[in-house]
Amino acid sequence: MSENFVQLTDLTLSYGKTVAVPELNLSIAEGELVALLGPSGCGKTTTMRAIAGLLPPTSGRILIDGRDVTRMAANKRGIGLVFQSYALFPHLNAFENVAFGLRLQKMSNDEVQTRTMAGIEKVGLSGFEKRKPAEMSGGQQQRLSLARSLVMEPKVLLLDEPLSNLDARLRLEMRTELQRVQRETGVTMVFVTHDQAEALAMADRIVLMNAGKIEQVGTPEDLYARPETAFAADFIGFENIFHVKDGALVSDAGSLPMTTASDAAILAWRPGGVQVGQGPHQGAVLASSFAGEHREYVIDSALGQIKADAPVGAAAVAIGDTIAFDLPLHTARALDA
Numbered sequence: 001m002s003e004n005f006v007q008l009t010d011l012t013l014s015y016g017k018t019v020a021v022p023e024l025n026l027s028i029a030e031g032e033l034v035a036l037l038g039p040s041g042c043g044k045t046t047t048m049r050a051i052a053g054l055l056p057p058t059s060g061r062i063l064i065d066g067r068d069v070t071r072m073a074a075n076k077r078g079i080g081l082v083f084q085s086y087a088l089f090p091h092l093n094a095f096e097n098v099a100f101g102l103r104l105q106k107m108s109n110d111e112v113q114t115r116t117m118a119g120i121e122k123v124g125l126s127g128f129e130k131r132k133p134a135e136m137s138g139g140q141q142q143r144l145s146l147a148r149s150l151v152m153e154p155k156v157l158l159l160d161e162p163l164s165n166l167d168a169r170l171r172l173e174m175r176t177e178l179q180r181v182q183r184e185t186g187v188t189m190v191f192v193t194h195d196q197a198e199a200l201a202m203a204d205r206i207v208l209m210n211a212g213k214i215e216q217v218g219t220p221e222d223l224y225a226r227p228e229t230a231f232a233a234d235f236i237g238f239e240n241i242f243h244v245k246d247g248a249l250v251s252d253a254g255s256l257p258m259t260t261a262s263d264a265a266i267l268a269w270r271p272g273g274v275q276v277g278q279g280p281h282q283g284a285v286l287a288s289s290f291a292g293e294h295r296e297y298v299i300d301s302a303l304g305q306i307k308a309d310a311p312v313g314a315a316a317v318a319i320g321d322t323i324a325f326d327l328p329l330h331t332a333r334a335l336d337a
């Protein structure tokens with residue numbers, strides 16, 4: 001298995017004079033499921049379009065399976081595409097939607113039949129062959145769109161926000177489906193999402209992007225526990241981020257003396273890492289909401305708003321009341337400036 005199955009080298013992508021993605025470098029291994037994660041406008045779709053051959057790079061190189069495809073036409077690259085809008089043919093039934101690409105390859109009818117039925121089965125749609133897309137649910141249409149790409153046996157499958165049109169429950173089901181199909185086919189998958197939970201749940205590796213650049217690459221476990229920058233920490237749920245200066249935590253709103261010294265430049269806490277109910281600091285409760293396994297508080301402190309999760313067994317504190325809290329070093333993530 002190749003470690004550099006998809007290789008992007010110094011890839012610069014522009015729209016006219018505007019550079020959307022400057023000098024991107026990324027290697028994707030064969031059979032890997034990689035998530036491109038990042039806020040709106042950070043260059044996720046642009047990067048996918050370049051890999052697919054829909055956007056010629058300004059400079060740099062794209063290699064797929066050892067071949068330089070930088071100037072190769074999209075349909076020669078062995079890429080499958082699945083988009084947020086399923087782009088199915090409305091007048092064709094499920095079978096014909098999946099068979100469409102195979103028929104273009106002048107394959108025998110028997111082989112089209114066999115491969116189409118196998119593709120439909122792979123995504124769990126057996127029995128739906130005669131349905132038109134409009135007679136199928138969102139999740140079923142999404143799976144049909146996946147089958148249509150898979151039967152072409154792409155080297156790489158690119159999925160751009162494939163689950164964002166689905167309701168919350170279907171989205172969870174489709175996460176598992178996509179992972180299963182990926183495991184069973186072994187196809188290299190790159191999928192785009194701006195949903196950190198989706199990336200953490202599905203990916204072997206996450207590429208976090210920020211303003212056209214790669215901010216951090218790592219396994220979900222890595223990124224979740226060890227974000228390396230304030231941007232990464234914030235994006236992955238460390239909602240309380242403060243600078244450290246002269247033994248105090250500092251924000252735009254003010255400062256709070258630290259009980260234990262730290263030589264970190266920046267410290268970040270998840271809401272779950274903030275201690276509430278006891279501690280050396282006090283603040284007024286601005287908001288309190290029940291979240292099943294815990295209660296979420298917004299506390300007005302000398303540092304501005306702090307988000308803190310309290311165990312649900314603890315006595316609830318009313319909005320407007322004062323609550324004690326601590327930002328303990330042992331639950332903090334230290335970051336460089």
Ligand SMILES: Nc1ncnc2c1ncn2[C@@H]1O[C@H](COP(=O)(O)OP(=O)(O)OP(=O)(O)O)[C@@H](O)[C@H]1O
Pocket residue numbers: 015018020038039040041042043044045046047194
């Ligand atoms: N056709 C275009 N012409 C000019 N600028 C574009 C074009 N498409 C995208 N851009 C710009 O390029 C940058 C990256 O856009 P891109 O679509 O890659 O973002 P994204 O990460 O996919 O965002 P989203 O999560 O909103 O889909 C943005 O600043 C965007 O405004």
Ligand SMILES: [Mg+2]
Pocket residue numbers: 044045046
């Ligand atoms: Mg996009």
